[in-house]
Amino acid sequence: MRYRVLGKTGIEVSTHCLGTMMFGSVGNPDHEDSARVIHAALDAGINFVDTADMYSAGECEEIVGKALKGRRDDVVLASKVHFPMGEGRNRSGNSRRWIVRAVEDSLRRLDTDWIDLYQVHRPDHTTDIEETLSVLSDLVRAGKIRAFGCSTFPAEDLVEAHHVAERRGLMRLRTEQPPYSLLARGIERAVLPTAQRLGMGVLTWSPLASGFLSGAYREGRAVDLTTGRAKLTPHRFDPAAPGNPAKFAAVEQLIALAEELGCTLPELAVAFPLVHPAVTSVIIGPRTMDQLTSLLAGADLLLDDAVLDRIDEIVPPGTDLYRADGVWQPPSVTESALRRRPAGERAAAG
16 A cells, blocks of 8 residues: 655545445445444555545444544544535535534544544535635634545635635645546546645545446446446436447446456556546545455556556546536536526617
8 A cells, every 4th residue: 555645734644545435324234344344444554534424324424433443543534514414404514503513423423532634525605615714724723623625626616715715814725525537537627736736635536437437337238227336327327328328438448458457447447546646545435345355456556658648548638428426516507597697688688
C-alpha cells in the first residue's frame, strides 16, 4: 500500500480509501461480516475510512464505530453531512443549525471523540457558503473535527469557498470528493486542476462506474436488469438505452487492454484515478470480503505513459460517457424557472 499527504493537511493517508456505503441495510446487513471486511482492509495497509451519516440511515456509521474499537488512533476517519436524516424540516443541508446537530449524531454513532475529515456531501445554495465555513471552522476549534472538505462541488464553488474563507478569516475546504473513472473523466476539465491549484486533497469515488467496469457487463451479451446493480439503475445497463452502446464498446477495448497488462478490468479501473497528480486516494466500496480482495489485488499496479495513451484513445480526456447517479446538479439546470424569462416578459420582448 502506498501513502500520500491529504492536500495541505499534513495527514498521511493510503492511496486506497475504504468506502463503507455498502455496509448496512443498503448492502451488507451483517454487522459482524462488515466488520471483518473493515478489519481486513486495515490489515492490508488501508488507514483511510470514508462513511456518511445518510448511509443506511446512520446504521453504517454504527458499524464503522464498532469495527474501529481499539484501532481508532491508527485510522483517518472521514464522514459527511448534508442529506436528510429523518422526517421534518431543518434536518438536512449545510446550515449551522443542522451541521451542529448532525456532527454530534455522527460522533455518537461512530463512538469517537473526533472525526478527522468532515465533508459537506453536496452543495447547498440555500445556505451562504460563509455560514457553512464558519460552523465547520468552529468545529475544528472545538476539537470535534480535524479538517473539513466537500463532495461533488463544481470548480466555481471551490473557488468561491476559498475566496470567502480568505476574506472572512475562516478555515478552508481541504478536500474534494468527486466521481472519477475510466468512463467518467469530466472532472479533468476544471475540478481536478482547480483542486490542485488550491492545494486541496482529492478522494475520488465510483472507480468501477457503479459496476459498469466490473467486467460483468459485456457488449453483445444479455443483461439481466432485474438483479444486482442493474436492478437499481436499469437505465445505466440497458444496451438499448441511448449512450450505452458507446459505454459497452469502450468496456470491450478496456478489457482487451487489461488482458494485455495481465490484470483484470477492475484492477485497471482502480489504478487509473491515482495517476492524476491531483488525486490523493481512490475510494473502493466493497460489500463482501471477496470484493475487497479483488479490488486490492491491483494495489501495486502502475500505469505507464503508453498505457495511458491507449486509455486516452478509448475515452478521450475530459469526456464523460455517463453521468454518475447522485452527482449534484445546479438549480440553473434542474429548475426550469431559472432558465426561462417570465412569459409576460418574453411576450413583451417579442
